[in-house]
Amino acid sequence: MLIRIRSKDGNFRHEFDTNADALVLLQKILENAPSADQDTVTISNQPRGGETKLTSLKGRTLKALGLNHGDLVFVQYKEKSSDPPVTETPSSSKVASSTSVNGGHRPWELVQEDPVDMYWRSRDGKIPRERDLQFCKHGPKGMCDYCMPLEPYDVAYHKEHGIKHLSYHAYLQKITPKSSGAAQYIPPLNPLDYRVKVPCPTGNHASWPSGICTSCQPSAITLQSQPFRMVDHLEIASTNVIDRFLQAWRRTGMQRFGWMIGRYEPYDKVPMGVKAVVEAIHEPPQEGELDGLTLGLPWEDEPRVRSLASKGSTPLTIVGYIFTDLDPREDDRTKNVYKRHPGSFVMSSLEAIFAAAMQAANPTRSKSSSSGKFSSRLVTAILTGTEDGAIDVSAYQVSEQATAMVEADMIEASVDPGIVRVKEEDRSVNSARYVPDVFFSFKNEYGLEVKKSAKPAFPVEYLILNVTHGFPQNPVPLFQSTQFHIENRPGLENPTVEGVLSQLSTLGAPDIQDSRHRKPGEAQKVFELAKFLSDWHLIAFLDTTQLFPPDDMNVLMQIATSTTLMSDPSQLDPLLATDGWQTLMTFTREHAPQQGSTLGSMMDEDIPQDILDQIAAEQAAASGPPSGMASGVASGAATPGIKTCPHCTFENDSTRTDCEVCGLPLS
Structure with a gap:
C-alpha cells in the first residue's frame, strides 16, 4: 500500500507491506530526514495534536495502526545533536518499546476506569429490534436487515427517539477502528489543547512569547455542537435531598451551593448511556447573598470528603455540584421569577466558565485517551424558578472545547449573561496568552449556514450540553435519613x-x-x-x-x-x-x-x-x-x-x- 509522509523536510511517498512493522515506517522517515533524532519522531493523522512516538509502536503492523492505502501521515521530530549519526534497524534492541517510563506501560494501560465504564466495555451496546411482521420473511430464529440489531450510534434511532447527543460509549464505538487484540490498540481520543506548545517541537526558535511558528501555535477554532456527552441523565435519589438543601434558602433567602455526592450507573433510556445518581449534597464553607454567593476554592475539605465517600458499601464520589438561583416574585412571594429560559439564558457565561474550570479539575479516567484522561463527568445542577413560579432542577455540562478554552485563558464572562467574551492576545511574560482565530456558525434569516468570527464575543449556548434530570418513581436511597444538621450553616444549623x-x-x-x-x-x-x-x-x-x-x-x-x-x-x-x-x-x-x-x-x-x-x-x-384565675388551656x-x-x-x-x-x- 502507498503511504504519504509530510514533514518539515517535505512530502514523500513510500510503498509498504500492510503487515510491515511500524519501525519500517521509521526507517523510511530517517532516509528522507537524516538529521532527525529517531527518539523524537512522532506521527499523527492530523497536522497538530494526537502525536505518538513512533518508537513506541514497535511490534505493531501498519494495518493494526489503522493505516490504509493513500493515507497521509504527519511527522514531527527534533534535530539530533552533532554526535555521529546512528541509524538503527527495526530489529535493533535499542529501540524503545514504550513512551512511558512507568514499567514500560503507556498512560492508558494503567488507567483504572469507573465501574460504569467497565460495564459498557464488556458489552457491544447493540440496540435490539423485534421481528417485523410485515417485512421479515424468515423463521423465528432468522435475522434480516429489518430486524437485525442497530449500532448504538445509529442516526435514525437517535432522531426517532429525540436523543440529541450520543452517549460517551456510543461515540467511542463509532470512532474506534475495529481491530483484534489489545496489543494493537491505539486510543482514538486526544484531549483538546489550545495552548501554545512550550517548548516548540521543532526547537528552532525561542519559546513563546519570544517566538512562535506553525508547529507550536494552536490552529484556528470553529465552535460547534459536541456530538456526545459524558453524562446523559442526572438522577436525584430522593426528593428529601433537595428539600433539605432548599431549607437554608427558605429560611434566609440567601443562595446556597453544594457538592453532589453519588455514583455513576448505566442509563437504559439512551444507548450505552450513563447517569449520575445523587445520594447527598455536602455544603462547603460559603457566603450566601440574595443574588449570588462567594465560594472558597480550592476546597480544603475535599480530600477528606472524597475519601470518606469512597469507603461505602457502594463507593461514592463527587458527581457534580448544585446551586440555587431563586428570586421570589414581587407580586406573589410564594412564587419565583422565571429568569432562565430560551428567550434569555439557561446558563450564564460566568457559570459556564466556572463549570469548565471544575470539569478540567475533575477529568474522567479513560483507556480510550492517549493521556489516560478525557473530558469530565462533573454535572452542573441549578435550582431556579419555572414558568409557573415553582422550583425545578436544570442540569448541564460544558463541552470539551469550553474546557480547553478556559485552560488556555482565552475567554471571560460578559455583563450580558448569554454572551462569552474572547480575550485579547497578551505577549507579556506573566500572562503569555495566545488567542487563535475563533469562529462559530449559524443559520441566517435565509436558512443558509454562515460562519462568523467569535471575536469579540459569541453566544454561550455554543459551550453548553443539556443533561436530562429526574427522580426515581420508586426511590431507594442509600442514606435513610436526612434529618441531621447540615455542615457549614453557622447560625442556622449547628451540629454538636x-x-x-x-x-x-x-x-x-x-x-x-x-x-x-x-x-x-x-x-x-x-x-x-x-x-x-x-x-x-x-x-x-x-x-x-x-x-x-x-x-x-x-x-x-x-x-x-x-x-x-x-x-x-x-x-x-x-x-x-x-x-x-x-x-x-x-x-x-x-x-x-x-x-x-x-x-x-x-x-x-x-x-x-x-x-x-x-x-x-x-x-x-x-x-x-395563680389563685383566683382559671387556666386557659385544658390539662394535658x-x-x-x-x-x-x-x-x-x-x-x-x-x-x-x-x-x-x-x-x-x-x-
Whole structure:
C-alpha cells in the first residue's frame, strides 16, 4: 500500500507491506530526514495534536495502526545533536518499546476506569429490534436487515427517539477502528489543547512569547455542537435531598451551593448511556447573598470528603455540584421569577466558565485517551424558578472545547449573561496568552449556514450540553435519613457532639446489644437507630470529631450505605463491636439527662441567659395558674402554635422543624 509522509523536510511517498512493522515506517522517515533524532519522531493523522512516538509502536503492523492505502501521515521530530549519526534497524534492541517510563506501560494501560465504564466495555451496546411482521420473511430464529440489531450510534434511532447527543460509549464505538487484540490498540481520543506548545517541537526558535511558528501555535477554532456527552441523565435519589438543601434558602433567602455526592450507573433510556445518581449534597464553607454567593476554592475539605465517600458499601464520589438561583416574585412571594429560559439564558457565561474550570479539575479516567484522561463527568445542577413560579432542577455540562478554552485563558464572562467574551492576545511574560482565530456558525434569516468570527464575543449556548434530570418513581436511597444538621450553616444549623449524644440517648442506643444478645421487643429501637445512623451529614460530622478511629469510621460508612440495612438489623453488629462505638456509648451514658432535668444533656452555661429566663418563666406558669384565675388551656393539651421539644422540653414556634435550643428535630 502507498503511504504519504509530510514533514518539515517535505512530502514523500513510500510503498509498504500492510503487515510491515511500524519501525519500517521509521526507517523510511530517517532516509528522507537524516538529521532527525529517531527518539523524537512522532506521527499523527492530523497536522497538530494526537502525536505518538513512533518508537513506541514497535511490534505493531501498519494495518493494526489503522493505516490504509493513500493515507497521509504527519511527522514531527527534533534535530539530533552533532554526535555521529546512528541509524538503527527495526530489529535493533535499542529501540524503545514504550513512551512511558512507568514499567514500560503507556498512560492508558494503567488507567483504572469507573465501574460504569467497565460495564459498557464488556458489552457491544447493540440496540435490539423485534421481528417485523410485515417485512421479515424468515423463521423465528432468522435475522434480516429489518430486524437485525442497530449500532448504538445509529442516526435514525437517535432522531426517532429525540436523543440529541450520543452517549460517551456510543461515540467511542463509532470512532474506534475495529481491530483484534489489545496489543494493537491505539486510543482514538486526544484531549483538546489550545495552548501554545512550550517548548516548540521543532526547537528552532525561542519559546513563546519570544517566538512562535506553525508547529507550536494552536490552529484556528470553529465552535460547534459536541456530538456526545459524558453524562446523559442526572438522577436525584430522593426528593428529601433537595428539600433539605432548599431549607437554608427558605429560611434566609440567601443562595446556597453544594457538592453532589453519588455514583455513576448505566442509563437504559439512551444507548450505552450513563447517569449520575445523587445520594447527598455536602455544603462547603460559603457566603450566601440574595443574588449570588462567594465560594472558597480550592476546597480544603475535599480530600477528606472524597475519601470518606469512597469507603461505602457502594463507593461514592463527587458527581457534580448544585446551586440555587431563586428570586421570589414581587407580586406573589410564594412564587419565583422565571429568569432562565430560551428567550434569555439557561446558563450564564460566568457559570459556564466556572463549570469548565471544575470539569478540567475533575477529568474522567479513560483507556480510550492517549493521556489516560478525557473530558469530565462533573454535572452542573441549578435550582431556579419555572414558568409557573415553582422550583425545578436544570442540569448541564460544558463541552470539551469550553474546557480547553478556559485552560488556555482565552475567554471571560460578559455583563450580558448569554454572551462569552474572547480575550485579547497578551505577549507579556506573566500572562503569555495566545488567542487563535475563533469562529462559530449559524443559520441566517435565509436558512443558509454562515460562519462568523467569535471575536469579540459569541453566544454561550455554543459551550453548553443539556443533561436530562429526574427522580426515581420508586426511590431507594442509600442514606435513610436526612434529618441531621447540615455542615457549614453557622447560625442556622449547628451540629454538636452534645446534640448527637442527646439523640443517641433518646434512641436508647447504650442499651442496644448485638443480634445474639438482643432483648425481645427491641426491634423498633434497632430500626430507629439504624435509620438515624444512615445519614451522610451525621457521618461526615462524626468523621471530624475523632471519636471513631479510621477503621471504625469505615465500618460505620459501610453499614450506613448498605442497601439491606433496614431489612437486616444484624448488620449493625460489626459497628456495635468497635472501640469507637463503645467510646461513643460511654460519653452518651455520661451525658444522659438526669431525673428532673429540663435541659437533657445540655449544660446551662451553653444556653444564653435570656433563654434560661424564658424557660424558668414557662416552668413557673406550667406549675399552675395563680389563685383566683382559671387556666386557659385544658390539662394535658398542647399550647396552640407551640411545639414542645421532646429532648429538652423547650417550647418552640410551631413553624420550626428543629429545636431553637438544642437543635434536634421536633416530633
